[in-house]
Amino acid sequence: MDISYILNELGEERSQYFNAVAPPIIQTSNFMFPDVETMRRMFPHEFELPIYTRGNNPTVEILRKKLAALEGSEDALVLASGSAAIATAVIANVNQGDHIVSVAKPYSWTTKLMQNFLPRFGVTTTFVDGTDVSQFENAIQPNTKVIYLESPNTFTFELQDLAAVAKLAKAHGIVTMIDNSYSTALYQKPVELGIDVVLYSASKYIGGHSDVVAGVICGTKEMMRKIFYSEYMTLGGIISPMNAWLMIRGLRTLPLRLERSARTAAEVVAYLENHPKVRRVYFPYSKTNPQLELAKRQMSGCGGLLTISLETDQIEVVDRFANSLKRFLLGVSWGGHESLAFPASSGYADGTAQPGDTGFNLIRLYIGLEEPEGLIADLKQALEHI
Structure with missing residues (x-):
């Protein structure tokens, strides 16, 4: 799909909002139903339909479509910060007693998540030198559920061989995740290299104007639905419609x-x-x-x-x-x-x-x-x- 079309056209049904060139900010918490039967029918489909802005909002929905298409993934979720996106995605894929293999020295709040927060619930992490794929292989345990990447790595920008790590993880049935904030989907395509979940601090390039804090999770529709109906809705780390609109604006350029x-x-x-x-x-x-x-x-x-x-x-x-x-x-x-x-x-x-x-x-x-x-x-x- 053409990048220009994604950034300027995709998801923007202008005939539905007075043919306005810029999409509206649907600044509402609630959406009404014409009757009880419609309400009953819509409740199981909040992933796709607007019921309450904590789950689905039309302005946020436009942004989701653009971000997923840009990434080459099936769907995306947008949250209130990069840390919220990372924590939500990781927590959704581990249970008590599980194990994570992570690249060493990730973003500071990712480190705190894995060193301070998750151990309280019986989830352990092994940090490895990401420049050597064998380090990931040697760290895998029978209970390893996630391999977490950040390429380029924070501050000194070491790289991981994404295709090689993805191949290794798939052989062991392990979910791979990457913080791709440094490159964005324009300069690096983790999904094409076999990575399962792509994460962003969208406060950076995607917002682009130093006036919004946001995070993004990209992946398969199955994975996004799993996260949506559990950690996304339960923890409530949603982005506001106004900030979603600011991100749509930022994407244009x-x-x-x-x-x-x-x-x-x-x-x-x-x-x-x-x-x-x-x-x-x-x-x-x-x-x-x-x-x-x-x-x-x-x-x-x-x-x-x-x-x-x-x-x-x-x-x-x-x-x-x-x-x-x-x-x-x-x-x-x-x-x-x-x-x-x-x-x-x-x-x-x-x-x-x-x-x-x-x-x-x-x-x-x-x-x-x-x-x-x-x-x-x-x-x-x-x-x-x-």
Whole structure:
């Protein structure tokens, strides 16, 4: 299906709402029935029909159709945050006594889900080096129900071989999940590589304007129905119609924003790779990435998110660099119109680190929609403070 059609036409039955070009925000909690018999007939079909906005809403339904088609999946569910989407999908596929194999160092709230929350209910997780498929194979137990991926991985962007892991999981009857927020469906197609469930923090590229928090689950209709009638409806982590509408708006320009961000990021990476005060650049398409061949094979493009390691072992120097940035805002998210910097040093509460710990010298940079010359000039002047 043509991407332009998906983003601008699919699911938009304009004749049903006064031929308006933009779909309406159906801002209602409740939907009425003409009679008791209709109500009785509709109750078992809330996955498809609007009864109560906690389950199905027409504005959200338009968004679901677009996201599923973009992903190449049969259906999608939209939730109030990326964390809600991840937790809902994982919880729906495990029971007490089950086991998860996860890539090491996933997103912080995913880590908390697996290390702190799920063990309270008898679900354990083994974290493995995702760059080696044999690590996943060796970690599988008879009670393993989920293999959780995040490729590229958070902060330093290591990759997993998605097709190889999917093949391994299918041989053992294990559900595979991936957080695909870094690439979006435009630059990586996990479903085509055999992954069962694809997850997003849609607050990032999909929303794209830093004005909405949302999450997405994509997969088969059977899987989405299973999640809908259990964890989705029970836990109630729904997105509001207004935020769904904002995401529909954001989708219109997704290819343009990704292309601009990626093009500028490539220029920034080229500059930073040759700077003497930058120890390393972490970026899937970097010429120094040992997994570059895999990145080119399973990703059709690389967005605007990268990390640099500064040539220093002092937290105060990292802080000084970050505080010197003028065009890059200091912030924790990414994927909007504005360029951002997130220094790892901000996670060291007292401003000190243990001997030998150099993790604080990492700074994640998100390249927004500004001109590359201005961003490079800003990085240049900040690096002079090292």
